Amino acid sequence: xxxxxxxxxxCSLATHIVLEEVGADYSTVRIDFGKTxxxxxxxxxxxxxxxxxxxxxxxxxxxxxxxxxVFVAQSFPASKLAPMDDPFLFAEIQAFNSYLCSSLHINxxxxxxxxxxxxxxxxxAIAAMQRKVPESVGACFELIERxxxxxPWVMGKRYTICDAYLFTLxxxxxxxxVDPARIPxxxxxxxxxxxxxxxxxxxxxxxx
Amino acid sequence: xxxxxxxxxxCSLATHIVLEEVGADYSTVRIDFGKTxxxxxxxxxxxxxxxxxxxxxxxxxxxxxxxxxVFVAQSFPASKLAPMDDPFLFAEIQAFNSYLCSSLHINxxxxxxxxxxxxxxxxxAIAAMQRKVPESVGACFELIERxxxxxPWVMGKRYTICDAYLFTLxxxxxxxxVDPARIPxxxxxxxxxxxxxxxxxxxxxxxx
Numbered sequence: 001x002x003x004x005x006x007x008x009x010x011c012s013l014a015t016h017i018v019l020e021e022v023g024a025d026y027s028t029v030r031i032d033f034g035k036t037x038x039x040x041x042x043x044x045x046x047x048x049x050x051x052x053x054x055x056x057x058x059x060x061x062x063x064x065x066x067x068x069x070v071f072v073a074q075s076f077p078a079s080k081l082a083p084m085d086d087p088f089l090f091a092e093i094q095a096f097n098s099y100l101c102s103s104l105h106i107n108x109x110x111x112x113x114x115x116x117x118x119x120x121x122x123x124x125a126i127a128a129m130q131r132k133v134p135e136s137v138g139a140c141f142e143l144i145e146r147x148x149x150x151x152p153w154v155m156g157k158r159y160t161i162c163d164a165y166l167f168t169l170x171x172x173x174x175x176x177x178v179d180p181a182r183i184p185x186x187x188x189x190x191x192x193x194x195x196x197x198x199x200x201x202x203x204x205x206x207x208x
Numbered sequence: 209x210x211x212x213x214x215x216x217x218x219c220s221l222a223t224h225i226v227l228e229e230v231g232a233d234y235s236t237v238r239i240d241f242g243k244t245x246x247x248x249x250x251x252x253x254x255x256x257x258x259x260x261x262x263x264x265x266x267x268x269x270x271x272x273x274x275x276x277x278v279f280v281a282q283s284f285p286a287s288k289l290a291p292m293d294d295p296f297l298f299a300e301i302q303a304f305n306s307y308l309c310s311s312l313h314i315n316x317x318x319x320x321x322x323x324x325x326x327x328x329x330x331x332x333a334i335a336a337m338q339r340k341v342p343e344s345v346g347a348c349f350e351l352i353e354r355x356x357x358x359x360p361w362v363m364g365k366r367y368t369i370c371d372a373y374l375f376t377l378x379x380x381x382x383x384x385x386v387d388p389a390r391i392p393x394x395x396x397x398x399x400x401x402x403x404x405x406x407x408x409x410x411x412x413x414x415x416x
Contacts, residue, residue: 059296062300064307067302067306091275094272102310102314116315117344118333128336129325129326
């Protein structure tokens, strides 16, 4: 059985939603950032990176959202959430998810995780990074709005793992200072996603 | 025919090496950062993100190294550079590549690309980010050394797309201020990669 280590309000929600979408038999373990459980010796045995998410499988532990999303989709091929038999379409899915993890999520992280990139005592530099977040995260969402979100779903008519991932990161855009009025298609996607039973269930489980 | 847009000394080398490894029929187009060609109107039509690499295929244009590496490997299945039929092993490959793009490469980018994350005129904040690079990039390489590089190749006995990607990013570690003595297995991997004919050819083509 699959076991997801998650923290509410983080990118682990994307994998959680996809586990619901495919109808997987899975359990969850909450990691409390308030108690820095992500750095506890027990959790570092699960994920030496000290971050969520992590997915325990019968064959070992996986990390990194883009990898986990494909793994779940590929393990439940009837879900058709990732087209492994079409190299170009699959690459488009991968490119989208890679952009989310290495550009959008990274820009967002400069608001809360500044000490990854400057000395933790350098308040001025941390504040300088925070000031840039509305612009840098906003630019990512505007690129997604204009060039990447095909509609109605990210990849067009086909609902894929990209939709769960975009929805997850779109939770944070107001707190990041992005003007929602500039990205109406992203907002409409987020609203439609929030109405799915699978999404409601995953979120409710995390907020218990 | 495939066409790779590249810039020397960037992560586009990873895809270039894999194109050589699979024996693809491909051409290359150099994008000159010195002339900011990555932001030219013509190139923005290829890649609206204004970055390299980009790969023109018969079905459209792909970006993002993890996606491009899998696409090339999957398009040349005889190369066996990515095991699409083994979901767990494939996920391990994806997790490794995702870590490189969203952690190692990002930490490295804080040395040269500071204005992505702070105001371009904030010299103090840019310098603060640069000072952190030896530590943040070093921590990534130490995790790879200790937990991720199985040996002799990244995924063990099997040579995969991960090897071309790790080799590419390992080009920069001395300039990033990482002490090579702390990561002997990464250094040995880099040396063995540099002796491959495919790697030599890809590098030579970029430096013409």
